[in-house]
Amino acid sequence: MYFADHRLRRLFQPTGPVIESLVAPGDSCLDIGCGMGYFTIPLAHLVGPTGRVTGVDLQPKMLEGAARRARREGLADRVGLRLVTDADWAAPDRYDVILAMWMLHEVPDQKDFLVTLRKTLRANGRFLLVEPRLHVRERQWQDSLDLARTTGFAICTPRRLRYSRAAILQ
Secondary structure, eight states: OGGGGOTTHHHHSOHHHHHTTTOOTTOEEEEETOTTTTTHHHHHHHHOTTOEEEEEESOHHHHHHHHHHHHHTTOGGGEEEEEOOSSSOOOSSOEEEEEEESOGGGOSOHHHHHHHHHHHEEEEEEEEEEEETTTSOHHHHHHHHHHHHHTTOOEEEEEOOTTEEEEEEO
């Protein structure tokens, strides 16, 4: 599990190409399945002092690690962390940017999950959906995109990310 935040990850999946073009200063971001903050902390840098990042995860130990990193980098005031369950994960706010990195395939009820995200995303918001290429086959990926369409998302831009299948939805 700690490999998700290991230094070697930066070699095969640097955060910049994934998030930099999506986030602007002042944005409100939701990092679903944030783990120890691999994307949460870079998002907090990008949103600046007027922005906010909410990280949600199922594992308390991961959130503790993310909280330590946010404090260490002086970003605790713009990072909120929330422990969730499969049944109750939705964040109470609305967001400009949502990141779901390599986690949709783990969600038991993907339709309900996507419906909730649609309600959570602000008008003109961006939702970056990313799944692992080796684990999620092309047919499963297309099924996920079709499901996203049926829940009200428009598939705006396919993204090319190393080792991943990715798209920006609105």
